[in-house]
Amino acid sequence: MAQTSNPALFINGQWQTGNGTAFSAENPANGDTVWQGHSASNDDVNAAIIAARNAFPAWAQRDLNERIEILERFACLLGEHKEELARTISIDAGKPHWESLTEVGAMTGKIAISIKAYHERTGTRHGDAPGGGQAILRHKPHGVVAVFGPYNFPGHLPNGHIVPALLAGNCVVFKPSELTPLVAEATVKLWERAGLPNGVLNLVQGERDTGAALAEHPGIDGLFFTGSVPTGSHLHRAFAGQLGKILALELGGNNPLVIWDAADLDAVAHHTVMSAFITAGQRCTCARRLIVPMGAKGDAMIAAIDAYAGKLIVSAPDHDPEPFMGPVISNRAADSLIAAQAKLVASGAKIIREMTRPDAARPLLTPGLIDVTNVKNRTDEELFGPILQIIRVDRFDDAILEANNTRFGLAAGLLSDNAKLWQRFIHESRAGIVNWNKPLTGASSAAPFGGIGDSGNHRPSAYYAADYCAWPVATLQTDKLIAPESAPKGVRP
Known part of the structure; x- marks a missing residue:
């Protein structure tokens, strides 16, 4: 009314x-x-x-x-x-x-x-x-x-x-x-x-x-x-x-989340989903780029995240049971996100989990996972919604380079059991909020909140x-x- x-x-x-x-x-x-x-x-x-x-x-x-x-x-x-x-x-x-x-x-x-x-x-x-x-x-x-x-x-x-x-x-x-x-x-x-x-x-x-x-x-x-x-x-x-x-x-930010040497796949899935899809991906600290290793370990991480994302309830706020994700803010925003996904696919991206729009009349979007490793000249833009771009790399050195490959610098995160990798990441990453084994969206009001670059x-x-x-x-x-x-x-x- x-x-x-x-x-x-x-x-x-x-x-x-x-x-x-x-x-x-x-x-x-x-x-x-x-x-x-x-x-x-x-x-x-x-x-x-x-x-x-x-x-x-x-x-x-x-x-x-x-x-x-x-x-x-x-x-x-x-x-x-x-x-x-x-x-x-x-x-x-x-x-x-x-x-x-x-x-x-x-x-x-x-x-x-x-x-x-x-x-x-x-x-x-x-x-x-x-x-x-x-x-x-x-x-x-x-x-x-x-x-x-x-x-x-x-x-x-x-x-x-x-x-x-x-x-x-x-x-x-x-x-x-x-x-x-x-x-x-x-x-x-x-x-x-x-x-x-x-x-x-x-x-x-x-x-x-x-x-x-x-x-x-x-x-x-x-x-x-x-x-x-x-x-x-x-x-x-x-x-x-x-x-x-x-x-x-x-x-905002084109925020990277790096996963490396992380054994607990349940934790990997939970922290990634909380980083990427809470608030329907409409937080400025949401993970936009997921950076994982090539090979079987990376495959297992992606599979766990995909399975967890498939469990999320996406619906109106008054739905029973209560949803994890509601709609994005408007049909215009939903149209833009669907178009961005299509553009990535046309550029060579591979869909792991398609971001869909069950009702064309409303801006409810399901969570999307899309592998953009083979997309050349990836655009450095903030896709403000429930779509997570996956980038596969061979070495941790490459993961850090990829994480910093952005004009933004708001948030960055590492999920890893390796403390030595964390020491490298905290020193070499370029962001105002840098988390270790915590979701990117877990910022504290008792700390400063902001970033560098275009953030x-x-x-x-x-x-x-x-x-x-x-x-x-x-x-x-x-x-x-x-x-x-x-x-x-x-x-x-």
């Missing part, structure tokens, strides 16, 4: 109707319209930024403990409404309920993690200054920051920017993905109930035009984005020459989000002005 969200914008503490074009969002599992409203126009975006700017001085100067108190009330509300919010995530993004619950749990846990990170990585430090007095390190918020949210984690990922930004004293204008507006609306309503002052957090819904109006507005002091490489590259170009604005980009711009989020939410101010001070006892050299008495 469609939910009409008018008013759909939250500006200066008031819910308002957008003055832009009408748009809607659908449940990817069944095609039902779940949200409809009007996008924010340029004037609406401008009003949101003005509201944030006006709210900024008081919010930045508010006692830190008072800001923490509001954040902790938000965490309590997340806990009280976890079932409701998880259902909203399932409806909006197509995730199974069990996975949506884990997302709400991550949102709740982000509060305590952000507070700890703020104190450890920013906050205020005191020490002795050279020649007497004090050396003090303070951190100040940037001002008004824009947060762009993705569709694959419509609650958790924007929350990972918003929480540390508010904690540091910034005010936020939040633009969620147009594919998942319902989760953003539900989350902002919880922030409203938590007692945020008017203008501190503003919500502007909309499509590309709304995003462009926000990103290009001269009134923002920074932009925090999690999403696709093309959009991140566009933002990077748009911010060129604007030295006073901070841009934090967490983008970002060296501003990792998660625990290190505190770093880009505030800027350091170094001070030497003493409470009394005192002349030195003697003149410096070169000065006559």
Whole structure:
């Protein structure tokens, strides 16, 4: 059933109707319209930024403990409404309920993690200054920051920017993905109930035009984005020459998972499937390339993974029994993935397990395994869905070379019983997240999250989000002005 969200914008503490074009969002599992409203126009975006700017001085100067108190009330509300919010995530993004619950749990846990990170990585430090007095390190918020949210984690990922930004004293204008507006609306309503002052957090819904109006507005002091490489590259170009604005980009990856000298085939199968197919392959840390040895050992690994993948239940979130994988986000995304598979086959790839689309009307895709070893000039692209490309190599040296053969550098992993191989892999791999005998998708919010190359711009989020939410101010001070006892050299008495 469609939910009409008018008013759909939250500006200066008031819910308002957008003055832009009408748009809607659908449940990817069944095609039902779940949200409809009007996008924010340029004037609406401008009003949101003005509201944030006006709210900024008081919010930045508010006692830190008072800001923490509001954040902790938000965490309590997340806990009280976890079932409701998880259902909203399932409806909006197509995730199974069990996975949506884990997302709400991550949102709740982000509060305590952000507070700890703020104190450890920013906050205020005191020490002795050279020649007497004090050396003090303070951190100040940037001002008004824009947060762009993705569709694959419509609650958790924007929350990972918003929480540390508010904690540091910034005010936020939040633009969620147009594919998942319902989760953003539900989350902002919880922030409203938590007692945020008017203008501190503003919500502007909309499509590309709304995003462009926000990103290009001269009134923002920074932009925090999690999403696709093309959009991140566009933002990077748009911010060129604007030295006073901070841009934090967490983008995708063509992530390698190497399996070598691994005896437990059940573990190999489980960890590979969890790396490649959780969230229907729609995690930026998902394994995209599986690198295994030639010969019987590699054959056995692939057979075990194939058998495990065949056991996965792929269905709508409300299916009984509950599925492991729901749909990808849209029919457009499903069409693109099926076309990518066909292109690989036309280029010489061999299908091990075909990624299929049981219902042509819906974007439900079964997991796919495809051997691309013999494909010449393989394209280095992120296929954001449940398709895993297999590459066979003769030596571990070749496995490392293949793993690093990408313009990205987000995640890489090794499944192996050989500690010496791990020591080589951790030193020679080029990625910001490197796991050993753990799924690639097992990233921790208590650690930095980000990568190198086209996977970002060296501003990792998660625990290190505190770093880009505030800027350091170094001070030497003493409470009394005192002349030195003697003149410096070169000065006559």
